[in-house]
Amino acid sequence: MSNLWDLSGIQPQNKIVLEGETIPALFWNGVKARGPNVWMRQKEFGIWRSWSWTQTGDAVREIAHGLMAIGFEPRETASILSNTTIEWVLCDLAVLSAGGVSNGIYPTDAAEQVQYLCADSGTTVLFVENDEQLDKALEVRDQLPKLRKIVVEDMDGLRELNDPQVISLAQLRELGRAHLQQHPGMLEARVAACQPDELAILVYTSGTTGRPKGAMHSHKGLVYTVRGYNTLIARSEQDECMCFLPLCHIAERMGGEYFSLYTGAKLNFVENPETVPENVREIAPTVFTAVPRVWEKFYSGVMITLKEAGKIQQAAYGWAIGVGQQVADLVMAGKPVPGGLRLQFQVARTLVLNNVRKLIGIHKARFLVTGAAPISPELVRWYLALGVPMLEVWGMTETCGASTGIPAERIKPGSIGPAASYNEVKLDPVTSEILVRGPNVFMGYLNLPEKTAETIDADGWLHTGDVGVVDEEGFFRITDRMKDIIITAGGKNITPSELENELKFSPYVTDAVVIGDKKPYLTVIIMIDQENVEKYAQDNDVPFSNYASLTRAPEVQALIQTEIDRVNKKFARVEQIKKFFLLDTQLSAEDEELTPTMKLKRKLVQTKYEPQINAMYS
Numbered sequence: 245m246s247n248l249w250d251l252s253g254i255q256p257q258n259k260i261v262l263e264g265e266t267i268p269a270l271f272w273n274g275v276k277a278r279g280p281n282v283w284m285r286q287k288e289f290g291i292w293r294s295w296s297w298t299q300t301g302d303a304v305r306e307i308a309h310g311l312m313a314i315g316f317e318p319r320e321t322a323s324i325l326s327n328t329t330i331e332w333v334l335c336d337l338a339v340l341s342a343g344g345v346s347n348g349i350y351p352t353d354a355a356e357q358v359q360y361l362c363a364d365s366g367t368t369v370l371f372v373e374n375d376e377q378l379d380k381a382l383e384v385r386d387q388l389p390k391l392r393k394i395v396v397e398d399m400d401g402l403r404e405l406n407d408p409q410v411i412s413l414a415q416l417r418e419l420g421r422a423h424l425q426q427h428p429g430m431l432e433a434r435v436a437a438c439q440p441d442e443l444a445i446l447v448y449t450s451g452t453t454g455r456p457k458g459a460m461h462s463h464k465g466l467v468y469t470v471r472g473y474n475t476l477i478a479r480s481e482q483d484e485c486m487c488f489l490p491l492c493h494i495a496e497r498m499g500g501e502y503f504s505l506y507t508g509a510k511l512n513f514v515e516n517p518e519t520v521p522e523n524v525r526e527i528a529p530t531v532f533t534a535v536p537r538v539w540e541k542f543y544s545g546v547m548i549t550l551k552e553a554g555k556i557q558q559a560a561y562g563w564a565i566g567v568g569q570q571v572a573d574l575v576m577a578g579k580p581v582p583g584g585l586r587l588q589f590q591v592a593r594t595l596v597l598n599n600v601r602k603l604i605g606i607h608k609a610r611f612l613v614t615g616a617a618p619i620s621p622e623l624v625r626w627y628l629a630l631g632v633p634m635l636e637v638w639g640m641t642e643t644c645g646a647s648t649g650i651p652a653e654r655i656k657p658g659s660i661g662p663a664a665s666y667n668e669v670k671l672d673p674v675t676s677e678i679l680v681r682g683p684n685v686f687m688g689y690l691n692l693p694e695k696t697a698e699t700i701d702a703d704g705w706l707h708t709g710d711v712g713v714v715d716e717e718g719f720f721r722i723t724d725r726m727k728d729i730i731i732t733a734g735g736k737n738i739t740p741s742e743l744e745n746e747l748k749f750s751p752y753v754t755d756a757v758v759i760g761d762k763k764p765y766l767t768v769i770i771m772i773d774q775e776n777v778e779k780y781a782q783d784n785d786v787p788f789s790n791y792a793s794l795t796r797a798p799e800v801q802a803l804i805q806t807e808i809d810r811v812n813k814k815f816a817r818v819e820q821i822k823k824f825f826l827l828d829t830q831l832s833a834e835d836e837e838l839t840p841t842m843k844l845k846r847k848l849v850q851t852k853y854e855p856q857i858n859a860m861y862s
Contacts, residue, residue: 257478260471262506265440266463268341270470271505272435275301278508281481286330286513287523295330300337303417307338308431310420311369314393318343318434321365321446324492325349325358325381326373330513331397331413332491333501335371340444343434347446347458348492351377352832357456359384364691365446365458366390371413374398378410385409440464446690447494447641458690459494459641469498469644469684470506472666476649477613477635479531481508484608486529488514495616498645499533521545524605532612536619536748539612539634542604543623544751544776549603564596568629575628576655589631597630606632611652613637615645618722618741620749621657628655636660638722642699642706643667644684648720662718670705671714678712678720679705730760738766738819746814750807751776755844758821759857765822767860769849770804772826777803795826823860825853 262277264270274283275297284295295303316322322339324346326332332348339346347365349358351373358380362370368390372378374397381394394410396402402412411419424431444463448456479485485504489496504511509531514523520538550561567588574581581589601607612627615637627634637646638660648669650661663669667682685706688696700706712722723739730738740758747756747768754773760766774791777800781788788794804824812820831837837849850857 257474261474261508265467266340266435266438266442267444267466267502267505268337268435268438270467271304271337271341272301274505274508278481281508282510283504283508284330284333284487284511284513287515292512292526300334303334304337304341305424305431306417306420307334307413308342308420308434309423309427310416310418311338311342311344312427312430312434313419313423314369314416316342316344316369318437319345319442320368321345321347322369322371323347323349323362323365323367324371325351325353325377326371326397327351327516328488328491328496328513329373329397331371331373333511335395335397335413336491336501339369340438341431341435343438345443345446347448348490348497349448350490350492353380355380355383359387360455361448361458362388362391369393369395371395371397375401378402382407382410438463440467443687445497447492447497449641457692457695460687460690461644462687465644465684465686466498466502468666470502472664472684473499473503473646474507475666476637476646476664477531477611477652479503479507479509481510483507483509483530484527485509485511485531485533486514486520486524486527487511488517488520488523489533489535493616494639494641494645495533495535499613499615521605525602526605528605528608530608530610532606532609534612534614535616536614536623537617537754539614539619539623539627540748540754541773542606543626543749544773546600546603547751548776548779560596561600564592565626565629567592568597568631569625572625572628576625576657578654593631601630601632606630611635615639618745620745622746622749624655624657628657638720640708642686642708643680643682644686647680647682647684654717654719656719659715659719659721660712661720663720669720671712671720672707676711676713676723678708678710678722680708681705730758730766732760732763732765732818743768743811743815743819743821746811747807750810752780752803752807757844757846757849759850759860763861766820767823767825767857768808768821769825769827769844769853769857771831771844772800772804774830791830792828795828801826825856825860827853 262270262273264273278297280296282294283297283300285292322344324332324335336346349361370381370391372381372394378396385391395413395416397413399412440463442463443460444466445461446458448458487500491497512527514520570585571581571589598607609632612632612634614634624634633652633655635650635652637649639645639647646664647667648661648663667680667684669680672679681704709725710722711724712720714720724741730740738760743758744756747753752773753770755771757769758766781794786797786799788797794800808821808824837845
């Protein structure tokens, strides 16, 4: 297999790359060791601007001193309400360096949610990205007695603003420079006083059920886990990574910001979420971590492009991907790839598959990492057939990110891999719930001791809420969420996520929620992929005037029925979907039906669309 893929640099690294037992200690040791080297890049006005470690350190120092100048004390909380930008990282590291607690807020959150998160976390300083986010803060500040200052990163459109509680990030840095001259050793003293056992960051769960809960992570837990990541999938200073997922989510905070801080891998920030496909082709990351929604979107794009290609191109792709899939199937089965097939695969890569990878922007990637939600095994197989190993990791906010991971040498689609070396993972003998124990497990939920006690038992095992199985090789597989298992009226136990993953493999389906608990048969609520379904409608002269009319068009209904029929063939009769309903409202992260990571909230969807669900059973 090593001749098929470049596995150099994936091998686990057990040695300590960077000294330090707190995040600020790690960061400042990184600045000292890597000074002139480039750490981050961000596209501004069409030009990529580089930030060296030294430049990053200068900015963090000024912001941290600015915080101290406005009275920010150790163990106080500052929150960041912003998209994923370099400024997010600068503010985060400044807060931690000043001895504070850093909390992220999704930029898609409404003002009411911002108020709740700031009040619950005791936020005293709030960083906001721009005028849009500032409006939310101003709307609720009267309900936040602890909030002293609001700091705005981008002052476009706010030049005339005169509000004593609001200052720009540039002004804060100016205050910091003056404060640094008056108190030259104060930041170093704060960093030195920061203790490993102290609370470092809050990461609020996305709140699929009830209010978000603030998961508390200590410096010790963060440093331990980030070192552990290097034993799971190693990175180095030569790596190019993309930073585009929300930094307030544990995946990008740990796997992006802190892991790159530790290893020195370069972080490239996309312009905005809409430019990800364009930016990934420019960046050509060597390591690419994303959620299944992104991998599904790339696959859909290739399939749509292929439909427009000529007959010769389609035939060439069909042959090449067929060869790739033969190789992928042998690799997944743990069997050797014969020499003749290896040669065919090299030809297929040279003539066709390399171009497909360039179309996506993964032509330099040594491997791809997927996590945060289940992914279709067929999708993993497709990327493997292109010649890029896709490694699934599993974890949650409470485990500080990845707890298990697929090793590059033993890819098993549908599995989340064995336990990572830095924690223990086992199944509850009675319920088969996946349990995790280790120093990476969080400190508990802020202000919710009873919820913490429900989640972490007396022996230190975290109850994850995921149900699973484990095979003879120690590879775990999630069968479902404990709360999501469907028991039909006929008494059959159904795992909805398996059906949902198969449906999401379709280029025309963005998300799906299977219904059927205590019902005579299964139905499904589907959110279509607007871009691909619109293109299908245009190519086939299907009339529509808006999103709602698109979902109601008989031809679109027939298209989705075809996709459901394809999935049904893979399941027993009792597990097949009998009816479906297409959401006729175009949803975004601002809508209550979606989590900030763009997943449909099962319980809320079932409640909100109860009349439509009942109609499918009438």
